[in-house]
Amino acid sequence: xxxxxxxxxxxxxxxxxxxxxxxxxxxxxxxxxxxxxxxxxxxxxxxxxxxxxxxxxxxxxxxxxxxxxxxxxxxxxxxxxxxxxxxxxxxxxxxxxxxxxxxxxxxxxxxxxxxxxxxxxxxxxxxxxxxxxxxxxxxxxxxxxxxxxxxxxxxxxxxxxxxxxxxxxxxxxxxxxxxxxxxxxxxxxxxxxxxxxxxxxxxxxxxxxxxxxxxxxxxxxxxxxxxxxxxxxxxxxxxxxxxxxxxxxxxxxxxxxxxxxxxxxxxxxxxxxxxxxxxxxxxxxxxxxxxxxxxxxxxxxxxxxxxxxxxxxxxxxxxxxxxxxxxxxxxxxxxxx
Amino acid sequence: xxxxxxxxxxxxxxxxxxxxxxxxxxxxxxxxxxxxxxxxxxxxxxxxxxxxxxxxxxxxxxxxxxxxxxxxxxxxxxxxxxxxxxxxxxxxxxxxxxxxxxxxxxxxxxxxxxxxxxxxxxxxxxxxxxxxxxxxxxxxxxxxxxxxxxxxxxxxxxxxxxxxxxxxxxxxxxxxxxxxxxxxxxxxxxxxxxxxxxxxxxxxxxxxxxxxxxxxxxxxxxxxxxxxxxxxxxxxxxxxxxxxxxxxxxxxxxxxxxxxxxxxxxxxxxxxxxxxxxxxxxxxxxxxxx
Numbered sequence: 001x002x003x004x005x006x007x008x009x010x011x012x013x014x015x016x017x018x019x020x021x022x023x024x025x026x027x028x029x030x031x032x033x034x035x036x037x038x039x040x041x042x043x044x045x046x047x048x049x050x051x052x053x054x055x056x057x058x059x060x061x062x063x064x065x066x067x068x069x070x071x072x073x074x075x076x077x078x079x080x081x082x083x084x085x086x087x088x089x090x091x092x093x094x095x096x097x098x099x100x101x102x103x104x105x106x107x108x109x110x111x112x113x114x115x116x117x118x119x120x121x122x123x124x125x126x127x128x129x130x131x132x133x134x135x136x137x138x139x140x141x142x143x144x145x146x147x148x149x150x151x152x153x154x155x156x157x158x159x160x161x162x163x164x165x166x167x168x169x170x171x172x173x174x175x176x177x178x179x180x181x182x183x184x185x186x187x188x189x190x191x192x193x194x195x196x197x198x199x200x201x202x203x204x205x206x207x208x209x210x211x212x213x214x215x216x217x218x219x220x221x222x223x224x225x226x227x228x229x230x231x232x233x234x235x236x237x238x239x240x241x242x243x244x245x246x247x248x249x250x251x252x253x254x255x256x257x258x259x260x261x262x263x264x265x266x267x268x269x270x271x272x273x274x275x276x277x278x279x280x281x282x283x284x285x286x287x288x289x290x291x292x293x294x295x296x297x298x299x300x301x302x303x304x305x306x307x308x309x310x311x312x313x314x315x316x317x318x319x320x321x322x323x324x325x326x327x328x329x330x331x332x333x334x335x336x337x
Numbered sequence: 338x339x340x341x342x343x344x345x346x347x348x349x350x351x352x353x354x355x356x357x358x359x360x361x362x363x364x365x366x367x368x369x370x371x372x373x374x375x376x377x378x379x380x381x382x383x384x385x386x387x388x389x390x391x392x393x394x395x396x397x398x399x400x401x402x403x404x405x406x407x408x409x410x411x412x413x414x415x416x417x418x419x420x421x422x423x424x425x426x427x428x429x430x431x432x433x434x435x436x437x438x439x440x441x442x443x444x445x446x447x448x449x450x451x452x453x454x455x456x457x458x459x460x461x462x463x464x465x466x467x468x469x470x471x472x473x474x475x476x477x478x479x480x481x482x483x484x485x486x487x488x489x490x491x492x493x494x495x496x497x498x499x500x501x502x503x504x505x506x507x508x509x510x511x512x513x514x515x516x517x518x519x520x521x522x523x524x525x526x527x528x529x530x531x532x533x534x535x536x537x538x539x540x541x542x543x544x545x546x547x548x549x550x551x552x553x554x555x556x557x558x559x560x561x562x563x564x565x566x567x568x569x570x571x572x573x574x575x576x577x578x579x580x581x582x583x584x585x586x587x588x589x590x591x592x593x594x595x596x597x598x599x600x601x602x603x604x605x606x607x608x609x610x611x612x613x614x615x616x617x618x619x620x621x622x623x624x625x626x627x
Contacts, residue, residue, distance in 0.1 A: 031437075055451060058450045058454060091363065091364055091396060092362065092364040092477040093362055093364015093365055093477075093509075094363075094364055097508075122478075123361065123477070123515070124477060124478055124512040130508065134511075167514045168515065168518050169515040171479050171480070171519060172480060173449045173480065173481050173484060174450075174480075201363075201477070202363040202395075202476070203393075203395035203476060204395045204396075204444045205394075205447060205449075205481075206449055206480075206481070208446075209448060230580045231581065232368070232398045232402065233364075235441060235442075238442035239395065239443065243444040246446065247446075261548070263539040263544055263546060264544070264546060265539065265542055265544035265546075266544065270540050270573075272548070273576055274577050276581035299547060299549075299550075302508075303506075303550065305508055306506050306507035306550065
C-alpha cells in the first residue's frame, strides 16, 4: 500500500513511516480482549478487561514492571558501536549463521573496519563452528569479557565459549536466556566497532524480543531477513516481517538462500527447494521489501562452514561468492545513505 | 509410573504412544519427518488412529505440509476439536497454532510463559480421543517448548519416546549432540536418528551430490549408541508435495487414502521412510498392537 510512496523516500524517512504505520501499543496481543491494557502495562492482568482472558494469570503474575537496570550500561557499551545489524529468519536452517559469517568476513576484509559478531542462538550456537573457533573460551578482564578474535578486526561472542562441553544441551527457559543476552551487550568488551552483526535463532520469541528491547535506545540499523524458496519457509519469514513491523525494526531486505543448485557434474541448474509460490521475489513484491539477492546452493559453502574456512576467500570463482558480495555491497550502500 | 492425575493425563489417557520429533537444529526436516511419520502410521493399519501436534508456536509448518492451511479449530463442549486431515474418517487429528491465526502472515511473538500455557492447552483442552500414536513436532533448540512438553507429560512419561532428525553436516550434528544430551537429562528413550537431506540426485544427469555432506548421522548414531534409522536423500518431489499441498485437492475416488497420502506414496522417499518407521517402531514398547 505504501510501496509507491516509500520508493521515493530516503531510508530514514521510510523508517519513520514504518514506525508510524505500526499498530499502536506493541504489547497488546491481537487476540486480546477489547480494552486490553497491554502485557507490559502496570495494569496487566488487573484491569477490568482482563477478567476472563485466558492469559490473565500470566500477565498478573509477571515481575514488577519498570526499566531494566541493565539498560544504561548497555547504552554505554553500545555508544562505541557504529552500526548494528540483525540477521533474522522465522525458519531454522535457512543459512542465517552462514550469511552472518560471510557478512562478517566481507566487512573484516577492510583492515580499517572493526567487526563484531554476537551469536544469540543460545540453544544451538553455530557461529563458533563456522569460524573454526569452537574450542575457544571466553577470557575475563577488568573491562569485561573479551570476545574471541578470529582475526585482529573480527571478534565473536557466543554462548558456546562458556560451556564446559559442546555436547551439553543448554536447557534454559526465557528469563535465563534474556539474562545472558543482556550480559552479552553490557559485559562484553566490544571496544570500538564499525559493525556489530547479531545472529539470531529461528522464531519470534524471547531472544528476539530481548535483543530488540535492549537495543531500542541505542538503535538497530536494520535487519536482513534470510529465506529459502519454498512456501514453508516463506510462511515463517512473513511472520518475521510482521514481527519487525510490530517492534519497529527497519528491514534492509530479503536474501533468498539455497536458490537453485548447479550440478558439479553436468553444470545444469535445478531447483531443490522449488518456489511453489513464487519464492522470495514474489514475497518481496507483496510486502514492498527489497530483494537483496539470491544465493545458489553450493556444496562447498556447507563444507567451508564445517571446517571453519572463509568461503568467500577460498572459492572466489563460485557463483555463490559473487551473489554474497553483491548482497553485502548493497547492504553497505543502503546503510551509508 | 505415577498415578498422579492432571488435566493433561486425563485427556491423554487413551493415547497409547507419544513420539516426539526432535532436533537441536532448525530446518533439518523435523516437520517433514513428523508429517511423514504421521502419514505412515496412519496408513499402517486401516483402523490406526494418529494425532499430530505442532508445538512450534512461532513457526508452525504442519498445517501447510498436510494441506490444511486456512482451516480453523472449533470449540465443542468437550474441548477443542482438532482438524482432521483425512476428513470424515477422522483418524488423523492435527493441531497447530497455525489453525488459531487469523492471517497466515501474523507473527506469534510470545515469551516463555505464554508458550507454556499454549502447550498445556494443546495437551489438555484438545479432544484427542483415542489415539494409537501422537506425533509431536517440536521447534528447534532445547528450550521453553521442550521443557514445557516434558513437564506437562510427566504423569504419562512412560509412554513418551523420541525420534531425532539431523542433516549430515558437522554444524547440524553439533546441535544434535545437544539434543541427545537433553533426552538423557529428561530421561526420554530415543527410538533412533534419521539423517535427512543426505545427498541430492541431479534430475538432469543422475549424479549424486552430497550438498550437506553425508554419513555424519550414521557415524554419530554409532558413537552415541542409538539406533540409526536410515538416511533420506533430498527429494524435490516430496518438497513440492509438502510445500504446495492444497486443501482443495480432489480426493482420489479409487483409493481409500486422501489426496496427500496418495501422492506421498508415489514419492521416492516413501519406501525408504517405511523402513525408517519399521525400525523406529521396534523401539516402541508394543502393548498388543503396533
